[in-house]
Amino acid sequence: MAAxxxxxxxxxxPTLFGIMVVSFVVTQFAPGGPVEQxxxxxxGIDEVTETGGVPTTDLAVGQVAGENGRxxxxxxxxxxxxxxxxxxxxxxxxxxxxxxxxxPPLERFFTMMGNYLRFDFGRSFFRDIAVIDLIKQKLPxxxxxxxxxxxxxxxxSIPLGIAKAVREGTRFDLWTSTLIIIGYALPGFLVxxxxxxxxxxxxxxxxFPLRGxxxxxxxxxxxxxxxxxxxxxxxxxxxxxxxxAFATTTLLTKNSFLDEIRRQYVVTARAKGLSExxxxxxxxxxxxxxxxxxxxxxxxxxxxxxxxxxIETIFSLDGLGLLGFTSVISRDYQVVFATLxxxxxxxxxxxxxxDLAYMWVDPRIDFEARQx
Numbered sequence: 001m002a003a004x005x006x007x008x009x010x011x012x013x014p015t016l017f018g019i020m021v022v023s024f025v026v027t028q029f030a031p032g033g034p035v036e037q038x039x040x041x042x043x044g045i046d047e048v049t050e051t052g053g054v055p056t057t058d059l060a061v062g063q064v065a066g067e068n069g070r071x072x073x074x075x076x077x078x079x080x081x082x083x084x085x086x087x088x089x090x091x092x093x094x095x096x097x098x099x100x101x102x103x104p105p106l107e108r109f110f111t112m113m114g115n116y117l118r119f120d121f122g123r124s125f126f127r128d129i130a131v132i133d134l135i136k137q138k139l140p141x142x143x144x145x146x147x148x149x150x151x152x153x154x155x156x157s158i159p160l161g162i163a164k165a166v167r168e169g170t171r172f173d174l175w176t177s178t179l180i181i182i183g184y185a186l187p188g189f190l191v192x193x194x195x196x197x198x199x200x201x202x203x204x205x206x207x208f209p210l211r212g213x214x215x216x217x218x219x220x221x222x223x224x225x226x227x228x229x230x231x232x233x234x235x236x237x238x239x240x241x242x243x244x245a246f247a248t249t250t251l252l253t254k255n256s257f258l259d260e261i262r263r264q265y266v267v268t269a270r271a272k273g274l275s276e277x278x279x280x281x282x283x284x285x286x287x288x289x290x291x292x293x294x295x296x297x298x299x300x301x302x303x304x305x306x307x308x309x310x311i312e313t314i315f316s317l318d319g320l321g322l323l324g325f326t327s328v329i330s331r332d333y334q335v336v337f338a339t340l341x342x343x344x345x346x347x348x349x350x351x352x353x354x355d356l357a358y359m360w361v362d363p364r365i366d367f368e369a370r371q372x
Contacts, residue, residue: 001359005352012348017113019344020337024109027333036331112337121338126330131338134323141312141319144213148238153245158292160246161253162280168258177251184247189310192240196314200236208236211316237315249292256288293357 096102103111115122121131160180164173200208209215213233218226260266261284269279309321320339327335 005356008352008355012345012352015348016341016344020113020116020341021109023337023340024105024112027336028105030331116338116341121341122334124327124335125332127332127335131334134335135320135339135342138318138320138323141213141317142321144234145237145241145311145317145319148234149241149245152238152242153249154292156242157246157249158253158289161250162257162285164250164254165257165261166276166280168254180247180250183243186244188240188244189314191243192236192311192314195236195240209233213317237311237317240311240314253288253292256291257284260284260288290358293354 100108100111112122119132121135123130124134127134160176164176167173195208196210198204200206200210209232213230214226215229215233218229221229257280266279266284269283270276274282309325311317312319312322323335324339326332327339
């Protein structure tokens, strides 16, 4: 067991390194990096005509060219970036130094990875805050959505899947399949809008709040009222995300149980006089749950980070999903790479935990016999 865990941990290193290499290379060819973003911002601010309608920055470039006698060379650095016209080359160079783009890409990459090994994610390019502090600020929203989504999804899907397997072909099986497929087909953001119209200030009832995780003055409330206020705020976002999340796990659980129920050892257990409940939960459950556990890491990461962007936007919840999206749009590479590194590492660790959970469910699995 220890040797297998060590091998898996060692395999995480090249996997994580490869993810970061591919992402870093892609960003080098993506137009509109942080330097271009800052140049565009400064160009929009600096174009103030104080001298006869001519931008002062254009005059500065002309003066530099006139003093040095080489206008083309003085503006060459600025012309390398779109939108850099009107900014002096010294300003462009200062922006590059500020963002670390004065160094070769290879040096920047290995410096970044060395810092990430110490969990030093640097500072955001455009928010003037440490990235780790920025992530900590957004974590409560993502933890709320991810954990509740996972608990609710598995807490409902597994019992429902077992019930559907036991009652296969009945009206219960038919109607529940119809409902979960309809829920799966409905986009989460559409359900969110419908819930807002019905229950959050729309034309029907105004029962739930529209934004935030807590109300104003939450810190001064009694503890029981804090819990109720928190649950009151997250009800609609969690329902919006959960409606379409039951289908995959429910049908996977049902099919896994049906496959196990038809096996010979189940027939033997029944022939020995065991009750149906004993057969299901003492023998079938542990074997059927292997496939469900296998999909847990992907489901958890998806619920924790990937599926919350639109929900966060609709309900004004400032979490990691919205942070990642805005960082990509603004080319805040410090935040983009830090969140990618953290999410990838978490996914790899959860994959290892999922394998260890196999052994807990079915002790017959021998990790020492595996070579990878």
